[in-house]
Amino acid sequence: MSGQDERMRRWRLVLGGGDADGTGCGLEGMDVRMDAALAAVYDDRDGRQGGLGASAPRVARWLGDIRTYFPATVVQVMQKDAIEKLNLTRLLLEPEMLEAVEPDVHLVGTLLALNKVMPDQARESARALVRKVVQELERRLAQKTRAAVTGALDRSARTHRPKRVADIDWDRTIRANLKNYLPEKNTVVPSRLVGYARRQRSVQREVVLCIDQSGSMAASVVYSSVFGAVLASMRSLKTSLVVFDTSVVDLTDQLHDPVELLFGTQLGGGTDINRAIAYSQGLITRPANSIFILISDLYEGGVRQEMLRRVAAMTEAGVQVIVLLALSDEGAPFYDHENAAALAAMGVPAFACTPDAFPDLMAAAIERRDIARWAERHVGTGA
Template structure:
């Protein structure tokens, strides 16, 4: 970003006449995001531009949620946190988030959930019951959508030789069904009556692996935290896995005792703050009992606020001990990464695979590395 772009961000719409509009789409979106908030500073001083069509009533909560989501996408974590703090403390937009009636009427979504959890410390105690119900609804929706795909990927492939009495559509055997029902074809209508529908059995896979999910709960990782909590719960229900869940900012919190309850997990996280990845990886290294049967999944934007040298050293040591390492720059339905590529490249050189995955692709990756 050059100096001219910085001045455009400072001046907002009032820069257009003298400096011209931004050439790039992302720069334009940054300007609009900042103007959405800081135009209130001008309005408070009775300064309005000729094209000022903003409403004195302010934004509604859906608009605010979308704006917060955009701020986290467009700006580095530290900048996004400053902007959010101004929105809450200087301009009072937290009142929208803190209205239990408004929250209860909104359609639950991961984006709304991430916003509410990030602002939870600003909310009155009477709002927390509504927040918990919101968490429950989002978790149930995500779990229902992901559970079947994840379990199918991790519990085995279909057996082409054995059939099962369990009628699961994904295991339907069309050829076997036709063979079993050839004698039920009506010669006149040439229609087959399916008296015996066949379904494949799935081969059980025994994977004595420990899975450590180490999740960054800093500002840019909100959506990934939500999906990580749901994934940890699904994985923990599979008997061949022992799942540990660790979340971190500058502090490290082990949420393994509630790993099977994603609602409680998400109510326990404290989104935002700094990032000390090295400290978190060091803690997870202490959980490793059998390196050759351990997978460490680090979900982070790799924006190390602690010792970069210590982080590289920790990852290298784990790789040398034969722990399988995966660094995820994003774990959500979109898998759109925004991360420190230089730091990620250094960790990749030490033996950590780097990717941005949707939850079902993470399950496929686990299947590959533990086969």
């Protein structure tokens, strides 16, 4: 495209089309979608007003579009203009709308994306809605997660030399010795005991959740925050939660309240995975008993080779490294296939995981099962 054609294209996007724009320039492909996103807010030709429709899902789609087509600084301006010009604050505050719309993870993502430009009154209403969604997710996921993690910790602590009678698992001991059944005595002679090691009151595993907070990861950020809060409530785990874009923020001290944690995130921006991994390495004190979970689409804006080197160093030190391309119900994610393949070559598969499968994934990690094989059976690998 010549310089003149590019200038005309930009003027066409600015002027909005129609007989009066004078450019005579048509739009194709992504430009058509960019034009529609701009028109939703700025198209007031012939007395018409832009609009996104009176529905939160349509607003959510529009927010996703502008994050795709425009840089972060422009997105922030467009969000602020949309709130002022189209009265989206009123839309998000209307009791009728909040009662009619089923609060879900996607709506939470919309509210979090608007957080930095949202007036105080709207923010309080948004916080209440986010809390409702978070509480529902906790009711759905917490018990399953605690049961899976506790069971895995118990299984990993099994021993064939229990020190006390109280530590013997009689059910498993009997099943393991059925071949020693004596019919004349009507009894089983246990030649091998199965029991539990002394239950440890100290931390048994360190878990670090490292979450990409770029705009495309909104649902994953919500689910990760809920799971992080559940894991942090278990004394047998030391759980840390880190979010990142081009900078890194440690939100571990907010794990007691996932709603506050979510409002501490900032969706959008660039991505520096290498920097986030470097910070996370400093949180790990017992590599052989640590699980590092990176949740990212792997589009690296930092130093790619250094990122891969750090992952390799963690695995060599004994850390169980897991890479999730998404933690959501949104289906197959977009991700950097080259980086996913490089990780898989190091024995670290990258795959998307649904929230319902995550508790079993944690159990597999605690028991140090083959995560690649687990992913093939449960979710299918991304790489």
